[in-house]
Amino acid sequence: MNISIIGSGNVATVLGKRIASTGHHIREVFSPTKKHAIELAESIGASPCSNWEEMDMSSDLYLAAISDQGLIQLCGYLNLDNKLIVHTAGSVSIHVLRSVSKNYGSFYPLQSLRKELNRIPDIPFLVDGNSNESLTLITDFAKGISDQVHRASDDQRLTLHLAAVIVNNFTNHLYSLTEKFCADNGVEFKLLSPLMSETTARLHDFSPSQTQTGPAARGDLETIAKHLQLLKTNPELRELYSVISKSIMQMKNGYPF
């Protein structure tokens, strides 16, 4: 297939590279910022474009990997007639694309994508289409890119996007705060690597509710008090510690203690 990519950020870059590596031809990369369009286009053998009026209208698939707000704007002035267009947004309905084309859908990567990473991780795709024909085309295309392709409605995609925010963004933020806390207190964050790996590794065999450990889960108020004392000069982390410990204690009856 001949493909046009709209966008040049993390998602556009990682998906562009992945798609290019599977034998599809990426014809054009559009970005309003010329430098960004050229940068990504060059890295995947495509032509850059930074002017709407000059966009190539002959691709088989248009992949809009841009911010939600950019997507809404795009729908105000792009018209592709019946060319297939997909967006990669987790929390935006596919039907925002109604004004752009007769054939549209979603191609949402359920993964955290950053262009700095050399290695491309496994990417499950959540796909949907406005018709059976669109859905079939999008599904077949996705299956060439990933072996994990699932149909998800707007509501299901929104639900999984929210879930992804919690398990990735929130977790990663806790790691960031902990890294800073360790540095501030003169201990090595890297010592926690085996623990962090194990936390996700055991999800292959157990539900997380079966493997919860720690002071809050065992109702060890004394240790919690010691930790809050240690966090007295760090009000932000202290608040998170309190709120999450409280939540663990509320769920305690669901935990194996």
Added chain:
Amino acid sequence: MNISIIGSGNVATVLGKRIASTGHHIREVFSPTKKHAIELAESIGASPCSNWEEMDMSSDLYLAAISDQGLIQLCGYLNLDNKLIVHTAGSVSIHVLRSVSKNYGSFYPLQSLRKELNRIPDIPFLVDGNSNESLTLITDFAKGISDQVHRASDDQRLTLHLAAVIVNNFTNHLYSLTEKFCADNGVEFKLLSPLMSETTARLHDFSPSQTQTGPAARGDLETIAKHLQLLKTNPELRELYSVISKSIMQMKNGYPF
């Protein structure tokens, strides 16, 4: 070495199995609950004991893997003269053992241990001793069990215990809440596996502060509002979502956006 284990919970069980597998002889397992003492003792070729007065006093090392409160109680009535004793508590000073023996220290596993797991994960040990001699003995013993052995003072151990609570207990709790949220909303939690694996896998190459993604980090208030709306019937998760998103936005300038 001949070893006595005091305790029969998760830490005692996992460490007991690990130690037994390295060629040490575990002579005795003490637990006030007879059934528990027998269960663990049988699985590692040791004798069970559930009466303080009958404890074998001839081991080379006593490993107290019990709750913090149990540890304080133990120190009230156990006297080992000069036999080496270590505890596995993250947030308790080694000096609580002062009344038990002349030689004592810490042998703290920086890992989440649960006896249900068949596979024993990598366990970094944080060790300390009340004298150079104790420290050397404990360090040498630890190095036979793990290739990650680090000396840590009481303060450093407390700091790393708190850090471990955040990166493991809190993360795992977020996974538990998300699993329930997915089930309540009819989507499969398992679809998030590649994302959860990737979140920790990339810690090998990047600081977490370099790879933060998501609506809060990019200041996407519209998506955050959609997510909070979706959580309106789930006040607990809604509060966590708000507090953590706020914290991410506060740290935003430290993130690559």
